[in-house]
Amino acid sequence: MTSFPTIDDLDPRQRLLVRIDVNAPVEDGVVQDDRRFARHAETIRELLADDHAIALLAHQGRPGRATFVSLEQHAAILADHLGQSVEFVADTYGDEALSSIEHLEHGDVLLLENVRMCEGELPEEEPDVKAETKLVRTLATSFDAYVNDAYATAHRSHASIVGFPLVTDAYAGRVMEQEYRENTAIRDREFDGTVTMILGGTKAEDTIPVVEQLADVVDQFCLGGVIGELFLRADGHDLGYDVDGMDLFDHQWANHSETIERTLEAHRDRLVLPTDLAYEDDDNRVEVLVEGIVKDTSYLDIGSETIDRYTNLVSTSDAVYVKGAVGVFEDERFADGTVAILSTIADTDCFSVVGGGDTAHSIVLYDLDEKDFTRVSIAGGAYVRALTGESLVGIDVLERGGQK
Numbered sequence: 001m002t003s004f005p006t007i008d009d010l011d012p013r014q015r016l017l018v019r020i021d022v023n024a025p026v027e028d029g030v031v032q033d034d035r036r037f038a039r040h041a042e043t044i045r046e047l048l049a050d051d052h053a054i055a056l057l058a059h060q061g062r063p064g065r066a067t068f069v070s071l072e073q074h075a076a077i078l079a080d081h082l083g084q085s086v087e088f089v090a091d092t093y094g095d096e097a098l099s100s101i102e103h104l105e106h107g108d109v110l111l112l113e114n115v116r117m118c119e120g121e122l123p124e125e126e127p128d129v130k131a132e133t134k135l136v137r138t139l140a141t142s143f144d145a146y147v148n149d150a151y152a153t154a155h156r157s158h159a160s161i162v163g164f165p166l167v168t169d170a171y172a173g174r175v176m177e178q179e180y181r182e183n184t185a186i187r188d189r190e191f192d193g194t195v196t197m198i199l200g201g202t203k204a205e206d207t208i209p210v211v212e213q214l215a216d217v218v219d220q221f222c223l224g225g226v227i228g229e230l231f232l233r234a235d236g237h238d239l240g241y242d243v244d245g246m247d248l249f250d251h252q253w254a255n256h257s258e259t260i261e262r263t264l265e266a267h268r269d270r271l272v273l274p275t276d277l278a279y280e281d282d283d284n285r286v287e288v289l290v291e292g293i294v295k296d297t298s299y300l301d302i303g304s305e306t307i308d309r310y311t312n313l314v315s316t317s318d319a320v321y322v323k324g325a326v327g328v329f330e331d332e333r334f335a336d337g338t339v340a341i342l343s344t345i346a347d348t349d350c351f352s353v354v355g356g357g358d359t360a361h362s363i364v365l366y367d368l369d370e371k372d373f374t375r376v377s378i379a380g381g382a383y384v385r386a387l388t389g390e391s392l393v394g395i396d397v398l399e400r401g402g403q404k
């Protein structure tokens, strides 16, 4: 049972502002994965069946990252999934956008430009502050209601997520409703045997607190990716910092080193760290033992010794949760760790949940079958917060709005 209004509560033929999350991996400016598009297309199709006029609000990447691009190509991908045209306007709430919104007919779909390009969307601030932004105040007056289907961003207190429900009628879309229902906190489930969690990916700050929060219910945390290197750094290895103009490690270390060190100290018995890593040399995958390593390159995957250890642990587990990839799986040479772990889960009769927007993409990329996992979430940070039992601010405001 949900305690917020859903699209089932909407009257037909409304003018709707719908927040979706089609934030995707992008390489050389091109979107690489359409799983989120497919899921949101289902919500949009349902809304179109009720003859609504729909403007979509979404983001892609973060300012300063190579993945921070316009949503023009996203409109075309969405149109393919919907089987109808999706107009795109390179503006979010300026005159051009407002004019396109004004001309929207019932049955039309319009995608507005990347909302993170607008003042007011970032940074995270209290919902009441976000509700006062020009972005929210301007757009809210152009629609009858707001629908939030962006579960994967529900943990961010950004204007497009938390502002609208405080000023206009707000409803949860289907993706929001389903993911909310299905991403049940780990501590609400009971397992007889070992519970393992694989933590990787690049957004270490989302996953660092998870070890402390779940140390009483997860027996072993196997670390890879950026979080793996940061814990190795805390363990005294010459790893876990930026080289070659990277911008992945140092700021996350600066903000979280104390937590990492404290977590390592308190939960060493549950933490499994890589003992070898892989890097690129002369176009080849080369592996090196962590002991005695001097970081002068990017490490792109866990090594074979670590892969054996992690897959053994997975194969004897009753439940396995995955958040984030342990290597740069988009490059086949560095997909060994991620693919070996996911294949072992798929072959093992365990309860399994895989999350992390990019991680779920690896399932498609390496021809694994989603049906071999108990559940695959399209969300990353929101998914991990749901697992730890933390509330999601985007859902809190929908509940608050529902009590208006």
Ligand code: 3PG
Binding pocket: 021, 023, 061, 062, 152, 153, 156, 203, 357, 379, 380, 381, 382
């Ligand atoms: C995600 O992919 O996890 C969401 O789109 C949120 O993105 P963010 O971590 O950049 O806020």
